[in-house]
Amino acid sequence: MRVEPYLFFDGRCEEAIDFYKKTLGAQVAMLMRFKDNPEPQGDAGCAPGNPDKIMHACLSVRGTNIMASDGNAKGNPKFEGFSLSFPAKDETEADKLFAALSDGGQVQMPLMKTFFSPRFGMVADKFGVSWMVIVNQPASAEKSKDFVISRVFDAPRELVWQAFTDPKRMKEWWGPKGARVIHAKMDLKPGGTYHYGMQMPDGAAVWGKFTFREIVPRERLVFINSFSDEDGGITRHPMAPSWPMLMHSTFTFEDEPGGKTKVTIRWQAYQAAPEEQATFDAGHDSMRQGWGGSLDVLTEYLSKAAKPKSKAKAKAKA
Numbered sequence: 543m544r545v546e547p548y549l550f551f552d553g554r555c556e557e558a559i560d561f562y563k564k565t566l567g568a569q570v571a572m573l574m575r576f577k578d579n580p581e582p583q584g585d586a587g588c589a590p591g592n593p594d595k596i597m598h599a600c601l602s603v604r605g606t607n608i609m610a611s612d613g614n615a616k617g618n619p620k621f622e623g624f625s626l627s628f629p630a631k632d633e634t635e636a637d638k639l640f641a642a643l644s645d646g647g648q649v650q651m652p653l654m655k656t657f658f659s660p661r662f663g664m665v666a667d668k669f670g671v672s673w674m675v676i677v678n679q680p681a682s683a684e685k686s687k688d689f690v691i692s693r694v695f696d697a698p699r700e701l702v703w704q705a706f707t708d709p710k711r712m713k714e715w716w717g718p719k720g721a722r723v724i725h726a727k728m729d730l731k732p733g734g735t736y737h738y739g740m741q742m743p744d745g746a747a748v749w750g751k752f753t754f755r756e757i758v759p760r761e762r763l764v765f766i767n768s769f770s771d772e773d774g775g776i777t778r779h780p781m782a783p784s785w786p787m788l789m790h791s792t793f794t795f796e797d798e799p800g801g802k803t804k805v806t807i808r809w810q811a812y813q814a815a816p817e818e819q820a821t822f823d824a825g826h827d828s829m830r831q832g833w834g835g836s837l838d839v840l841t842e843y844l845s846k847a848a849k850p851k852s853k854a855k856a857k858a859k860a
Contacts, residue, residue: 551613553615556596573600576595625664627732631677633661643665645668648665650664687823687826695844697803697848698803698848721740721743732754737774747772750769767789768789787813
């Protein structure tokens with residue numbers, strides 16, 4: 543089962559459906575008007591005199607269902623605190639979609655090339671619905687030689703997920719052995735960032751940054767990561783100038799028998815020059831050693847963090 547957005551257009555639903563059919567290629571999977579409700583007083587909840595307004599509709603857009611309704615039909619739709627992300631097939635389609643959604647709307651961020659996409663922009667359409675139009679990473683980045691490492695932890699998935707998404711918990715284990723996290727600030731949402739600083743065993747400070755692209759709670763984290771400065775600006779590797787400036791990271795979380803959790807970490811060099819790709823491919827052994835040390839520290843932390851619950855369960859059984 544999927545979580546699906548439900549939009550209330552407050553009297554402009556039919557107009558919105560026609561607009562999305564033309565601009566996004568949306569298809570109407572079902573539509574019911576207030577007058578079609580078989581229950582007595584079927585138009586209850588709608589402003590009086592509006593039986594033809596839409597009680598419930600379902601639009602299919604690129605395989606995703608978007609629910610829609612006129613709601614109270616008072617003519618004042620409000621959409622705040624969220625955006626719908628539309629993945630365009632290529633830059634040409636992105637330009638066309640963005641222009642169509644901008645017609646009568648308000649551009650929040652112009653469509654442009656960014657470090658994570660050849661085309662990305664944000665716009666509120668004429669109904670007030672916010673959209674993020676994005677072209678996913680080029681195929682060349684997807685063909686990179688991936689670095690993959692997995693570890694099974696003797697801890698429940700919820701706790702392991704928190705260890706990767708709660709900055710207070712990440713301070714307990716993140717980084718190579720002997721490093722100490724001195725700064726950790728996280729905004730856990732697509733487009734949000736995690737900015738951290740570490741003090742290495744030799745006393746040097748190293749800074750890094752995640753920019754989150756996809757978050758599926760307790761299942762998957764996808765983000766672009768890089769070295770950074772103290773202010774969050776992207777920088778080169780402090781000791782390897784030919785290291786890729788950007789990395790595409792995917793962390794997955796899976797249940798294992800006995801209440802354990804498997805974490806798989808996948809790294810790709812992102813938008814890398816040939817020299818950067820070669821450096822990345824040659825560095826798999828050192829990456830495996832570095833990640834192995836970090837995951838050892840995480841294993842120790844999870845063992846301690848899980849103990850209070852284990853003791854509580856033992857007392858309950860007694």
